Amino acid sequence: MSIAVTKSRYQSEEFSARLRRRYAAERRFRIAGMLAVGIASLMLVVLLGSIASKGYSAFWQAQIRLEVTLDKQQVEERNYTAILRQALYAQVPAATDRATRRSLNDLLSSGAPYELEAMVNANPSIVGTTQTVWVRADDEIDQFMKGFIRRDVPESERRLNDVKIAAIDALVAKGSIQSSFNTTLFSAGDSREPEQAGIWGAIVGSALTLVVTMLLSVPIGVAAAVYLEEFAPKNRWTDLIEVNINNLAAVPSIIFGLLGLAVFLGFFGMPRSAPLVGGLVMALMTLPVIIIASRVALKAVPPSIREAALGVGASPLQTVTHHVLPLALPGILTGTIIGMARALGETAPLLMIGMVAFIVDIPGGLTDSATALPVQIYMWADSPERAFTERTSAAILILLAFLILMNGLAVFLRKKFERRW
């Protein structure tokens, strides 16, 4: 009797209605989840798409072909500007009067004479001969070739006058203008002229900063995490330390910049704009992240492994170094790399310690003036030239590439060292 009653309860109309509602709720939840993932992916695609579409053109740069006659006397006087101009006038025979020629002078990058000089210095035997060289065009010519300066707007509102456009047309007709891969972007430091500006200086600055950050924060962070997790007694003091570390991880980065300014520059008198100071500040900022990630990784190692090691007579230190630490390594590595990636993308603290300066030279050491990738992006974004707009996006793409590389490395290392038990 009672069996029959319970059986029919689960077969009743009311129960199947309830069941349908449960399934409907599940379907709604799934749809909401898929929508959320879809919106997130869409935003990512829009973000990356807009950066890539604005930035890809910066990887190409217009160059002008010139037949330069390296006159011995002019070379000795280092008058490369004149050599280049003569070659340019020869390319555009229509330009005869002074005003037109002065306009033509602007077609070449102001860095072109130095390029030519470097070429001559590298191979002095070419003096006295006529050489075919490709020199960088001015950024406005480059922008015109890429279609960012339109010829259909009135001359008074255009960055290039009709004379220049006519000259460019003449060069294009002769095949003397070409767009080639912009190696300058990857090999030069910053410059006032977009066509001479590159991010290599910023990359080196960022790399030096990160090296200092890593050398300081990884050993200190891991050691602190191991001590707190494996050795420290659990009392009021360690609780206080834990709360403070968690708080530090949430402190805005600009505060760390101010701290660095006051302590490292103000008190210790370290050099301004130096990767050393940048690295110190970033280390302070990354430390809590590494400590927290390492502690989580250490906590995830099953206590049975510690007991096993202690049980065969390993000392507490041996237990940690032989068993616990190797097992926690993938997690520690992941946390460290993510912390480093965060430091790589950090701008605010560097502004405070002077790494926002306009620096043309590639930094050669930890105390040289330098800037960093995100700061370079910030400075280029501030520049009025149209050519810097595309370079800003290009620099963002390069920064993103480094971040993807680092996070990919984190995933790879985790997969490689992960052990199951």
Add this chain to the structure above:
Amino acid sequence: MSVQTHIPATAMASRPAAAGTHGTKMVARDVKVFYGAKQALKGINLDIQENRVMALIGPSGCGKSTFLRCLNRMNDTIENCRVEGLIALDGEDVYGKNIDAVQLRARVGMVFQKPNPFPKSIYDNIAYGPRIHGIASHRDEMDEIVQTSLKRAGLWNEVKDRLREPGTGLSGGQQQRLCIARAIAVSPEVILMDEPCSALDPIATAHIEELIDELRENYTIVIVTHNMQQAARVSQKTAFFHLGDMVECDDTEEIFTNPRDERTQGYITGRYG
């Protein structure tokens, strides 16, 4: 923790000739353990005889595992754990100045409830203990130790061709025998086993029980078990724990056939536990 290093003569003389040829390996006198304010053991007195198997039985939470972990000071790692009273190994206070916890654990090995091989090769699992204690000076010597340990644990024939494979890839029963082999490898004098078969199937359990019986020849064994048949099968002495007290300790046969205390009788007849 007791600072007492001198052991009263009566402690060692408490079981003279009655134990036959089996000398007393370890003694516990008035052992009290506190976890913070909570008292887990209320004054345990127990003698553990050489080359015999002592089973500790009792309902969950009675303190038998706590007592076992006092014998090799594994409780040191537990925060807020305080041990009072005297525990002696060969007449020396294990909590005294003369004995170091690390050295003690080399002499008093342990096998845990859940098989816990290191996530390393079978070979390295066994070799780890001897390596850190500097027992083997050559590779050959180490190979020898690994082989004899695995043979004694009855695992050699099953794993001799795959010593380089991870110990975690073995079956549960094999893993537990690997852990026993690992404990044997450092040549301890006493082996503590904390419910070594509770995670194993009946066949693996039978294997381990046989093994315990064989190991008795060379080692003193203390085993905690929930399984009373197991206690009856493998042990010569049984101690019954209840709510932090050691109620009764006698020859296993006595305990199971003629318990003196009614709590013991209640437990072994299955009235609670």
